Amino acid sequence: MRIMFVGDVYMKKGREAFDRFFTEAKKLHRPHLVIVNGENIAEGNGLTTSIYKDFMKKGVHGFTMGNHAFSKRYEKSALDEPNVCRPANYGKDVRGNEAIELRLNDETLLLVNLLGRIFMGDPVDNPFTTIDRILEENEADHVLVDFHAEATSEKYAMANYLDGRVDALIGTHTHVPTADETVFPKGLLYISDVGMTGVKHSIIGGNIEQGIRKFVTGVPERVYPENEGLLQFNAVLLDFEQKTIERINYQE
C-alpha cells in the first residue's frame, strides 16, 4: 500500500498550491491512497463540506485535522463526513470521527489523528493512552497516525511508543518540513513534520507584515493569510510493503 500524505493545506493559496502540483506528484509517485491534512484548508481555518467534496473529486481519499478542526461554524463544517478524521484525544461525545477506516481492494487502513499537549494550549486527553485505546478497539491491516503537535520531543516519544504497533507516524502542525524522515527499528515510518502547502514566503502561511507586527508589539491579533508569493507543496510518500518514506517537496 502506497500512500501520499499532504501537509497542512493553508487556505485559498494552499488549495491553489495543491492544484498546481498534485497532478504532477501523483503521476510521478502513483499512490494508492491520498490523505490531506485539512485543518487550515478553508478561509479562517477548518474544513467545509464544499471543499471536502471538491477535494474528494480531485482524488483525495481522506482528511486528518488538528487544533483548528472546530474552526468552522456547525452547518458549514465537514466534521461529520465519513472520510474526515478529527483529533481523537478530545473528551467524550465530541462531534466527528475519532478514527476512520479506508479500504484498498481487500486491505484496510485505519487513519488516526492525535493532538500533542506540549506548547499547544488546548486541554486535551493524553494522546498516548488515547492511541492505546483506539488500537485496542479497532482492527485493520495498516495504521497511519497523524500526530499534530509542536514539540519534536513529544513526537519522538510517540514514535518510539508506536514503533512496531502502527505503520507510520506522520507529524503535522508546525508547517515547516523537517529532513528527518526515517524508518524506526521495528519498521515505523516517521517524519517530525511534513510541512505546509501554500505560500512559501509567509509566516507559516500567515501574512508577513502582520506576523512581524504581532511579535514586535506583543499585541495579539487574528492571523490573516499571506496572499502573495510563490507556492509550495509538501508531502511524503509512504510505502508500507517496501518500508520506505520519501519527502515530496515542490516549489515554484
Ligand SMILES: [Fe+2]
Ligand atoms: Fe496547520
Ligand SMILES: [Fe+2]
Ligand atoms: Fe495546527
